Amino acid sequence: YPLNIGLPRDATMTQSDLQARLNECLALNKPAAERTAEQQAKVKTIADVIRIPASSIQGHMNWATFHFRDVVQHRTGGASPFGNRGVVYKGSPDDAALNAGVLRYQADPQAVARFGQDTDPTGRIPVPVLTVKGVDDPTAFVELDSQFKTTMEQGGSGARLVQTFTRHNTHSYLSDPTYPTLLTALLRWADEGVKPTPEGIAQQCPAFEAQFGKGCAFLPAYVPAPLASRVYDRTRP
Incomplete structure (x- = not known):
């Protein structure tokens, strides 16, 4: 078949x-x-x-x-x-x-x-979007985030997107302190209008390790390569 x-x-x-x-x-x-x-x-x-x-x-x-x-x-x-x-x-x-x-x-x-x-996203998202991705995610390649950023920009929502990346090689779960760090930043953005930055999130994460354990691994300077560098080009309809 x-x-x-x-x-x-x-x-x-x-x-x-x-x-x-x-x-x-x-x-x-x-x-x-x-x-x-x-x-x-x-x-x-x-x-x-x-x-x-x-x-x-x-x-x-x-x-x-x-x-x-x-x-x-x-x-x-x-x-x-x-x-x-x-x-x-x-x-x-x-x-x-x-x-x-x-x-x-x-x-x-x-x-x-x-x-x-x-399934194709339009990039038209009217609310703040804060993402995280392990740079060695074996399932959803980190280069997909480059494509998502392009989609958001083309849909007019680029200013409402902040992307963060971590030094992890898993897909379903990264680490305990990663998520409260991100949720705190997202809530502040939504409630107070304070847009987070990758650098700020990386700096804030260690404060959560006392309660949630070690696991901060943010890479604030990381920029993913284009998706075409990971997925082969092909003839498309």
């Missing part, structure tokens, strides 16, 4: 089944030292080419299998908004062979439009 539609409607594969297949092929359930040379070479190629840590391969395969299925079957009328036509992959032991042999899929124009109507 075309991989860009996710799992077909009548397929019976479960997440456990997918995990078992990945472990058979890549031994993701084992430390690198316990994998065969072939398995470790495959893991390294995927991580280097797709630009994700090895620990994220399982999660990304879950999304490409089951999330793609949900999008195609429930959001875009059976056609796929995902494609890799025109991508030039880099970072493998033999990029020429990889690009010559990799399966190619073209995103359906109508599916792209329908998916965009459902």
Whole structure:
């Protein structure tokens, strides 16, 4: 079946089944030292080419299998908004062979439009927006924040956005003192009109460590690279 539609409607594969297949092929359930040379070479190629840590391969395969299925079957009328036509992959032991042999899929124009109507942010947000992102987030790449800033500016809301970044490599949770620091700054902005700065937030965080424990890791000077530096360009409808 075309991989860009996710799992077909009548397929019976479960997440456990997918995990078992990945472990058979890549031994993701084992430390690198316990994998065969072939398995470790495959893991390294995927991580280097797709630009994700090895620990994220399982999660990304879950999304490409089951999330793609949900999008195609429930959001875009059976056609796929995902494609890799025109991508030039880099970072493998033999990029020429990889690009010559990799399966190619073209995103359906109508599916792209329908998916965009459902999910694309407009950047028109009439309230203060304060964000935080770990610079080594393995799930939602930090470069996405560069794109979000552009979207907010194009939507006329750039002045209502303050972005902060931390020295963390997790996605779902950063550290205990991070969140009260941000919420205090956001409430002051909303209630008193005092717009925070990344520098000010970094300076305020240590005061919360006495109550919430260590964990301040703000990087006030950090600026994410454009999304195109992380995600390959491709032919779009």
